[in-house]
Amino acid sequence: MAEKFDVIVVGAGMAGNAAAYTLAQGGLKVLQIERGETPGSKNVQGAILYSDAIEKIIPDFRDEAPLERHLIEQRVWVLDDTSYMGTHYRSEDFNKPPYNRYTIIRAHFDQWFNKKAREAGALTICETTVTELLLDGKKVVGVRTDRKGGEIYADAVILADGVNSRLAVKAGFNSEIKPKDVALAVKEIHFLPQETIEARFNIGEEEGVVIEMAGKISAGMMGTGFLYTNKESITLGVGCMLSDFKEQQVTPYELLDRMKAHPSIAPLIAGSEMKEYAAHLIPEGGYNAIPQVYGDGWLIAGDAGQFVNGIHREGSNLAMTTGMLAARTLVELKAAGKPFSAANLSRYKAKLDESFVMKDLKKYRRMPDIFHNNKQFFTTYPDLLSKAAQTLIRVDGVDKKSKEKSIKQSFINARTRLGLIGDAFKFWRAVE
Amino acid sequence: MLKVEEKLFQDRYRVDAGRPHIKIKDAETCTHQCKSQQCTVCCPAGCYIQEGNGKVVLITDGCLECGTCRIICDEHRNVDWEWPRGGFGILFKFG
Numbered sequence: 001m002a003e004k005f006d007v008i009v010v011g012a013g014m015a016g017n018a019a020a021y022t023l024a025q026g027g028l029k030v031l032q033i034e035r036g037e038t039p040g041s042k043n044v045q046g047a048i049l050y051s052d053a054i055e056k057i058i059p060d061f062r063d064e065a066p067l068e069r070h071l072i073e074q075r076v077w078v079l080d081d082t083s084y085m086g087t088h089y090r091s092e093d094f095n096k097p098p099y100n101r102y103t104i105i106r107a108h109f110d111q112w113f114n115k116k117a118r119e120a121g122a123l124t125i126c127e128t129t130v131t132e133l134l135l136d137g138k139k140v141v142g143v144r145t146d147r148k149g150g151e152i153y154a155d156a157v158i159l160a161d162g163v164n165s166r167l168a169v170k171a172g173f174n175s176e177i178k179p180k181d182v183a184l185a186v187k188e189i190h191f192l193p194q195e196t197i198e199a200r201f202n203i204g205e206e207e208g209v210v211i212e213m214a215g216k217i218s219a220g221m222m223g224t225g226f227l228y229t230n231k232e233s234i235t236l237g238v239g240c241m242l243s244d245f246k247e248q249q250v251t252p253y254e255l256l257d258r259m260k261a262h263p264s265i266a267p268l269i270a271g272s273e274m275k276e277y278a279a280h281l282i283p284e285g286g287y288n289a290i291p292q293v294y295g296d297g298w299l300i301a302g303d304a305g306q307f308v309n310g311i312h313r314e315g316s317n318l319a320m321t322t323g324m325l326a327a328r329t330l331v332e333l334k335a336a337g338k339p340f341s342a343a344n345l346s347r348y349k350a351k352l353d354e355s356f357v358m359k360d361l362k363k364y365r366r367m368p369d370i371f372h373n374n375k376q377f378f379t380t381y382p383d384l385l386s387k388a389a390q391t392l393i394r395v396d397g398v399d400k401k402s403k404e405k406s407i408k409q410s411f412i413n414a415r416t417r418l419g420l421i422g423d424a425f426k427f428w429r430a431v432e
Numbered sequence: 433m434l435k436v437e438e439k440l441f442q443d444r445y446r447v448d449a450g451r452p453h454i455k456i457k458d459a460e461t462c463t464h465q466c467k468s469q470q471c472t473v474c475c476p477a478g479c480y481i482q483e484g485n486g487k488v489v490l491i492t493d494g495c496l497e498c499g500t501c502r503i504i505c506d507e508h509r510n511v512d513w514e515w516p517r518g519g520f521g522i523l524f525k526f527g
């Protein structure tokens with residue numbers, strides 16, 4: 001293959017497809033390389049799609065994209081072993097088009113998104129793994145693939161290769177991810193008749209519910225659980241930091257099975273047929289874990305750059321946005337006849353800084369460390385809250401004032417007065 | 433409780449027979465130097481198995497390509513980790 005491209009995009013996930021689409025639309029000659037049999041066949045997500053990010057790339061995506069249900073209700077649960085305590089927010093405002101959030105199935109969505117990129121003019125080859133970057137000094141000049149004679153050259157390479165971004169590490173641009181900066185999520189998809197799902201969640205056709213969970217389900221680790229409704233299926237899973245998984249004895253699949261057996265969750269999936277089990281990492285290091293994202297002839301977008309807002313469960317939208325901005329940077333430079341040098345590609349970083357991506361990540365920059373060092377948010381508090389609720393609700397002849405006293409005392413016993421104030425402050429610093 | 437094999441049974445794979453994409457670099461390190469052998473707990477597909485004699489055996493057929501084993505083996509860096517060849521490995525139907 002002596003052919004040369006303007007840009008090679010590695011990966012056909014959210015970031016890669018956004019980049020390839022934008023580059024092709026901008027008139028650049030693009031080759032996109034994906035290791036999966038089809039785009040999406042390696043990719044895992046909850047999955048909530050945020051309309052805003054895809055709308056900025058494909059404004060009329062709703063007409064064609066494979067979407068499951070638009071979300072009208074958000075539940076947040078804190079669980080102990082036998083109970084959940086939570087808030088439910090449902091609004092008819094979420095039931096008016098254009099809808100703001102949808103559940104999707106990644107294997108389906110990625111194929112569609114990639115088709116749009118190809119229609120725009122990108123060339124995608126699947127079943128091909130990029131094994132390393134080709135360098136001329138410090139400059140990236142192309143990629144080597146595992147196909148015969150698989151060296152391909154380009155003026156720039158966008159690394160949209162996901163959380164395990166091996167290529168940047170191999171090239172010495174970035175270092176290996178640390179266990180404290182990444183979570184492992186395991187999930188299953190369970191099929192049920194559409195009417196059963198709608199009855200169980202009290203929703204109409206096309207309407208959906210998400211449940212975000214914290215508490216005992218993470219077995220003391222820093223982690224959360226989730227359950228999302230699709231058209232004819234429910235996806236549910238749990239994710240915890242690898243630094244915590246490293247220190248304990250519960251396997252990820254056991255954690256998932258315990259969550260499924262929880263008395264508040266089991267009835268929601270009762271009688272369903274499990275059709276797939278998946279595992280994937282999520283970058284959770286936040287702002288401080290973001291590596292160098294550009295250099296001579298290369299740019300990094302999506303999970304590969306750790307662009308995930310953990311507390312809001314936003315990743316795909318950051319991936320699409322960073323992929324789009326990386327591509328726009330190249331389109332603009334090309335139009336101006338400027339080379340893809342590190343100095344010129346620093347415009348990408350400037351675009352990131354101006355966007356919601358860096359603003360949000362910066363806002364929550366303290367969160368990962370605070371939660372790492374204060375496991376009581378995942379252990380003690382769920383228990384205390386649940387017991388407090390039970391004390392208040394149970395009618396047993398004890399007067400209310402005594403009940404309040406005993407609740408107050410239980411909090412003080414568990415955390416001390418100063419501890420409680422400290423925790424409130426830490427929580428506020430984490431999300432401030 | 434469901435065993436992990438029963439979960440993996442639902443998944444679709446194209447196994448690259450005889451060409452494992454992940455290898456333990458040095459078996460002795462696992463046996464004699466790694467106290468926790470945490471890969472045997474953390475791998476979501478149960479690919480790492482503790483043998484009675486302190487050995488750890490890796491069978492990658494059920495691998496979900498998550499990367500966990502490489503990242504958690506940060507004291508010994510004893511995992512040689514690559515992607516499968518293009519088109520091989522896990523093929524998610526839904527993801």
Ligand SMILES: Cc1cc2nc3c(=O)[nH]c(=O)nc-3n(C[C@H](O)[C@H](O)[C@H](O)COP(=O)(O)OP(=O)(O)OC[C@H]3O[C@@H](n4cnc5c(N)ncnc54)[C@H](O)[C@@H]3O)c2cc1C
Pocket residue numbers: 010011012013014015016033034035036039040042043044045046047048049050128129130131160161162163167185186187237280281282301302303304307308313314315316317319515
């Ligand atoms: C369980 C779970 C739930 C999530 N829930 C949500 C959610 O509800 N909402 C949300 O917005 N985000 C969510 N996320 C995060 C979201 O999935 C990611 O942020 C997003 O997929 C990142 O997109 P990406 O394109 O950067 O990476 P990916 O989607 O991982 O794409 C990377 C692509 O590159 C390919 N690739 C990698 N290396 C090579 C190589 N060497 N050669 C060729 N191809 C290669 C891969 O096969 C893959 O197709 C969730 C993640 C997980 C794991």
Ligand code: SF4
Pocket residue numbers: 456461462463466468469470471472480488504505508509510511
């Ligand atoms: S964690 Fe690493 S060194 Fe320890 S048993 Fe596993 S592969 Fe071997």
Ligand code: SF4
Pocket residue numbers: 454474475476477478479480492494495496497498499500501502
């Ligand atoms: S990559 Fe993930 S699934 Fe595969 S062997 Fe390592 S830990 Fe197990």
